Amino acid sequence: MPVSLLTEQEVLLYNLIRLAVQDHYLVFSQVPLWAFVRIEAVGEVRAQAFRQIALKRVAFVLVHPGTRQVEQAVQVEDIALRRGQESRQRVIESVLDAAGIKLVTLRVQKSYTVPALASLLGCEPDEL
8 A cells, every 4th residue: 555755744845845946946855865876985885885875865855957966955854753863864964965965954843934945945035
């Protein structure tokens, strides 16, 4: 039986993000790190690095429509579920940092407006 890819809160954030970045980025959800980060190491080091990121994903990625490269990643932080996720999050942060990809963290418990999200994501609201 199929399961939902996104929670209700994630669907709301997805729609707000799409509105905030509509002319600047394509938005994809639940994207594994290995799908958009290249590991340049070889041999066993490469295998170890891949094992570190194999099951890790980000909630949303913002992809430049021209280059088709991920420019930003968005994580959704739910404080109730945060315990036990710190090491996982550190791996994601270090991989994104090494790849030069900006990470934005949104909180489930906070309300966002389209202009506020546009500002957080570097898209000027007056350009929309």
